Amino acid sequence: xxxxxxxxxxxxxxxxxxxxxxxxxxxxxxxxxxxxxxxxxxxxxxxxxxxxxxxxxxxxxxxxxxxxxxxxxxxxxxxxxxxxxxxxxxxxxxxxxxxxxxxxxxxxxxxxxxxxxxxxxxxxxxxxxxxxxxxxxxxxxxxxxxxxxxxxxxxxxxxxxxxxxxxxxxxxxxxxxxxxxxxxxxxxxxxxxxxxxxxxxxxxxxxxxxxxxxxxxxxxxxxxxxxxxxxxxxxxxxxxxxxxxxxxxxxxxxxxxxxxxxxxxxxxxxxxxxxxxxxxxxxxxxxxxxxxxxxxxxxxxxxxxxxxxxxxxxxxxxxxxxxxxxxxxxxxxxxxxxxxxxxxxxxxxxxxxxxxxxxxxxxxxxxxxxxxxxxxxxxxxxxxxxxxxxxxxxxxxxxxxxxxxxxxxxxxxxxxxxxxxxxxxxxxxxxxxxxxxxxxxxxxxxxxxxxxxxxxxxxxxxxxxxxxxxxxxxxxxxxxxxxxxxxxxxxxxxxxxxxxxxxxxxxxxxxxxxxxxxx
Amino acid sequence: xxxxxxxxxxxxxxxxxxxxxxxxxxxxxxxxxxxxxxxxxxxxxxxxxxxxxxxxxxxxxxxxxxxxxxxxxxxxxxxxxxxxxxxxxxxxxxxxxxxxxxxxxxxxxxxxxxxxxxxxxxxxxxxxxxxxxxxxxxxxxxxxxxxxxxxxxxxxxxxxxxxxxxxxxxxxxxxxxxxxxxxxxxxxxxxxxxxxxxxxxxxxxxxxxxxxxxxxxxxxxxxxxxxxxxxxxxxxxxxxxxxxxxxxxxxxxxxxxxxxxxxxxxxxxxxxxxxxxxxxxxxxxxxxxxxxxxxxxxxxxxxxxxxxxxxxxxxxxxxxxxxxxxxxxxxxxxxxxxxxxxxxxxxxxxx
Numbered sequence: 001x002x003x004x005x006x007x008x009x010x011x012x013x014x015x016x017x018x019x020x021x022x023x024x025x026x027x028x029x030x031x032x033x034x035x036x037x038x039x040x041x042x043x044x045x046x047x048x049x050x051x052x053x054x055x056x057x058x059x060x061x062x063x064x065x066x067x068x069x070x071x072x073x074x075x076x077x078x079x080x081x082x083x084x085x086x087x088x089x090x091x092x093x094x095x096x097x098x099x100x101x102x103x104x105x106x107x108x109x110x111x112x113x114x115x116x117x118x119x120x121x122x123x124x125x126x127x128x129x130x131x132x133x134x135x136x137x138x139x140x141x142x143x144x145x146x147x148x149x150x151x152x153x154x155x156x157x158x159x160x161x162x163x164x165x166x167x168x169x170x171x172x173x174x175x176x177x178x179x180x181x182x183x184x185x186x187x188x189x190x191x192x193x194x195x196x197x198x199x200x201x202x203x204x205x206x207x208x209x210x211x212x213x214x215x216x217x218x219x220x221x222x223x224x225x226x227x228x229x230x231x232x233x234x235x236x237x238x239x240x241x242x243x244x245x246x247x248x249x250x251x252x253x254x255x256x257x258x259x260x261x262x263x264x265x266x267x268x269x270x271x272x273x274x275x276x277x278x279x280x281x282x283x284x285x286x287x288x289x290x291x292x293x294x295x296x297x298x299x300x301x302x303x304x305x306x307x308x309x310x311x312x313x314x315x316x317x318x319x320x321x322x323x324x325x326x327x328x329x330x331x332x333x334x335x336x337x338x339x340x341x342x343x344x345x346x347x348x349x350x351x352x353x354x355x356x357x358x359x360x361x362x363x364x365x366x367x368x369x370x371x372x373x374x375x376x377x378x379x380x381x382x383x384x385x386x387x388x389x390x391x392x393x394x395x396x397x398x399x400x401x402x403x404x405x406x407x408x409x410x411x412x413x414x415x416x417x418x419x420x421x422x423x424x425x426x427x428x429x430x431x432x433x434x435x436x437x438x439x440x441x442x443x444x445x446x447x448x449x450x451x452x453x454x455x456x457x458x459x460x461x462x463x464x465x466x467x468x469x470x471x472x473x474x475x476x477x478x479x480x481x482x483x484x485x486x487x488x489x490x491x492x493x494x495x496x497x498x499x500x501x502x503x504x505x506x507x508x509x510x511x512x513x514x515x516x517x518x519x
Numbered sequence: 520x521x522x523x524x525x526x527x528x529x530x531x532x533x534x535x536x537x538x539x540x541x542x543x544x545x546x547x548x549x550x551x552x553x554x555x556x557x558x559x560x561x562x563x564x565x566x567x568x569x570x571x572x573x574x575x576x577x578x579x580x581x582x583x584x585x586x587x588x589x590x591x592x593x594x595x596x597x598x599x600x601x602x603x604x605x606x607x608x609x610x611x612x613x614x615x616x617x618x619x620x621x622x623x624x625x626x627x628x629x630x631x632x633x634x635x636x637x638x639x640x641x642x643x644x645x646x647x648x649x650x651x652x653x654x655x656x657x658x659x660x661x662x663x664x665x666x667x668x669x670x671x672x673x674x675x676x677x678x679x680x681x682x683x684x685x686x687x688x689x690x691x692x693x694x695x696x697x698x699x700x701x702x703x704x705x706x707x708x709x710x711x712x713x714x715x716x717x718x719x720x721x722x723x724x725x726x727x728x729x730x731x732x733x734x735x736x737x738x739x740x741x742x743x744x745x746x747x748x749x750x751x752x753x754x755x756x757x758x759x760x761x762x763x764x765x766x767x768x769x770x771x772x773x774x775x776x777x778x779x780x781x782x783x784x785x786x787x788x789x790x791x792x793x794x795x796x797x798x799x800x801x802x803x804x805x806x807x808x809x810x811x812x813x814x815x816x817x818x819x820x821x822x823x824x825x826x827x828x829x830x831x832x833x834x835x836x837x838x839x840x841x842x843x844x845x846x847x848x849x850x851x852x853x854x855x856x857x858x859x860x861x862x863x864x865x866x867x868x869x870x
Contacts, residue, residue: 338759373741
């Protein structure tokens with residue numbers, strides 16, 4: 001059971017949650033959870049997908065109402081019916097998906113959120129307030145900039161600024177590092193450190209062990225909606241936390257050995273001087289030369305927004321080449337439709353399953369058939385063979401040891417389950433070429449291992465894989481070859497053993513260009 | 520249609536939901552009637568007596584009832600012309616225009632091949648009517664698929680073009696010396712047969728069969744599955760390899776073809792000639808019915824019946840209560856507003 005030795009035993013917690021219970025249809029999301037949040041502290045909520053972290057915090061933010069239990073703010077019981085109530089008690093939350101309005105400037109977005117917004121805006125005054133706060137906590141953003149032109153990291157800063165200007169004292173951050181590049185993560189932790197020194201209470205929802213050990217003062221681990229344990233920074237170690245997160249022992253992060261391929265076959269995917277013209281928020285790709293051979297994983301590193309999405313879409317056929325050519329399986333495929341590309345044996349795992357891969361109102365099983373409707377159609381399309389869909393899906397689920405419900409609308413799945421679902425769907429067709437973006441985003445440790453192993457297995461069976469990721473450790477441990485995308489061009493191309501995370505990090509931010517091992 | 524499909528694709532709560540939403544719809548219509556009663560009261564008419572008139576004249580006699588069914592036929596079909604494209608996320612406001620062009624094509628068949636026997640001429644007119652509507656809908660469908668113009672705008676704008684073309688044809692090529700605002704009467708072979716000595720004609724069967732086909736296609740077929748995916752998330756559907764642009768064009772054209780069939784049914788089954796401005800907003804009525812019904816086939820039948828009762832009864836109200844016909848539009852508008860003001864209604868529905 002949780003050890004309750006507080007850091008400063010004399011100070012009462014600013015927020016106490018007592019006996020919080022919350023059920024969703026068929027799921028006990030929170031089971032009698034107790035949580036204390038102290039000022040001047042970073043409190044990490046750790047747990048795998050579906051452990052109930054986000055639910056608990058959404059209850060605190062008034063987004064959900066708990067079935068049982070009470071919330072005390074500064075020792076007084078409060079009822080939080082809406083985020084509005086929560087903000088009145090100086091509780092603020094940054095969601096995984098940001099809530100900024102792209103067409104407005106930073107200052108306008110922040111102004112919209114202010115509790116004391118007057119009828120006539122004095123945007124200059126708001127600008128001054130923004131600048132004052134941002135200087136103090138190292139959160140530099142240009143108040144005049146349009147949100148649509150900000151990077152993800154900057155948008156996150158704006159979200160935090162929004163809360164600070166609205167005078168929140170308790171800040172809840174839901175997986176803030178998920179979307180950040182390594183150096184941005186460091187900057188964020190510095191900001192959090194500054195805030196801690198100023199007496200803010202910070203709750204960090206995460207499932208990344210390293211971050212927790214790096215910055216948290218107090219760590220609470222949830223498992224299956226229950227409290228698994230609470231410990232202070234000094235007591236915590238990676239093994240202890242893993243043991244709390246998963247009842248069984250962590251099988252280790254081994255992802256199989258890197259098979260060095262002696263004689264690469266003809267490339268499965270080849271881009272020759274491929275270019276695209278980005279519209280709006282899209283990046284433009286410049287003179288991309290890239291080959292993916294059978295039996296190799298080509299990692300693509302880069303800060304998001306430097307052309308990764310476009311590269312994946314170009315390979316799939318979602319975007320057409322404005323210049324250059326694309327070859328798939330040795331055939332010129334520059335002008336093939338997506339359906340032709342997919343039928344030739346290409347699997348595609350997009351960066352955002354909810355918006356790019358699934359039909360949210362259809363059931364999971366129906367979604368499973370979408371990429372191969374031709375295969376499951378019977379009587380010329382008059383009916384569908386759902387049994388075959390189910391058999392194929394369940395076989396792949398078993399192989400990957402993933403479980404998720406099949407007969408519920410896809411939108412009711414959690415983010416991690418959506419990702420599992422897409423991985424299962426794409427792997428079930430045994431593709432010869434896999435384009436995977438942010439493969440393990442939103443997955444917990446066990447599922448991450450399973451997903452990586454699935455890729456490695458596919459590679460060992462002769463598939464070629466283009467792995468787009470911001471997780472450099474993932475790229476270094478899986479890739480046979482590594483390229484770095486910067487500003488739509490290839491800034492570097494290496495064998496992972498010939499380079500280091502720091503060098504790649506530099507190239508990702510555009511500070512150095514080097515070519516060691518070209519294709 | 521095999522059993523596993525049934526268990527696989529649908530949730531057990533479906534039946535309950537259907538009953539629940541039917542009850543809610545009826546309640547809302549009741550509320551609309553109440554509001555309209557207030558309007559009648561303000562204008563000095565007895566609302567209870569007016570409603571009594573409406574319902575006895577329509578549901579009180581077999582003749583009245585048959586007239587309601589006659590009024591309902593084109594609405595059924597134009598509503599389907601909206602419902603089908605809505606499944607892939609297309610908003611077809613152009614039923615009115617497609618109906619006119621369909622009617623014009625069918626009229627062309629009726630007037631040109633008037634010496635052909637009915638068993639050949641009528642199917643030919645059906646095909647021509649559908650072709651006309653499909654061609655008219657192809658324009659917005661194609662423009663949408665290449666990402667140029669939103670189909671809501673183009674279909675709406677084309678609505679005002681179509682009747683002008685009809686006028687041009689009626690006053691030009693098909694001018695009948697005896698009449699001013701219509702073509703010559705169709706020969707008997709070009710008229711849809713009617714039943715039971717009433718004006719109910721074969722169009723009713725067309726409408727019901729199309730609705731059943733629509734339901735079956737959406738529920739069981741590969742195309743229904745793909746259409747639902749496109750309607751649910753077009754971006755994902757495209758990345759999953761579904762031919763999005765093709766679907767948009769083809770479905771828009773089929774929607775137009777259905778509206779064109781409604782035009783053919785009206786000129787061949789109801790009027791037996793092509794009138795200038797014969798439609799009187801049937802296309803828009805279909806749009807409203809589709810929205811009221813949430814695009815569901817059963818709802819479309821129910822709602823077209825209700826709207827048909829209101830419009831048929833409205834005709835009578837004009838005679839007996841000395842109210843302008845336009846007043847009935849207020850009642851229809853109330854119904855629409857009340858349903859649309861409750862968007863939570865549509866949320867449970869999976870398109």
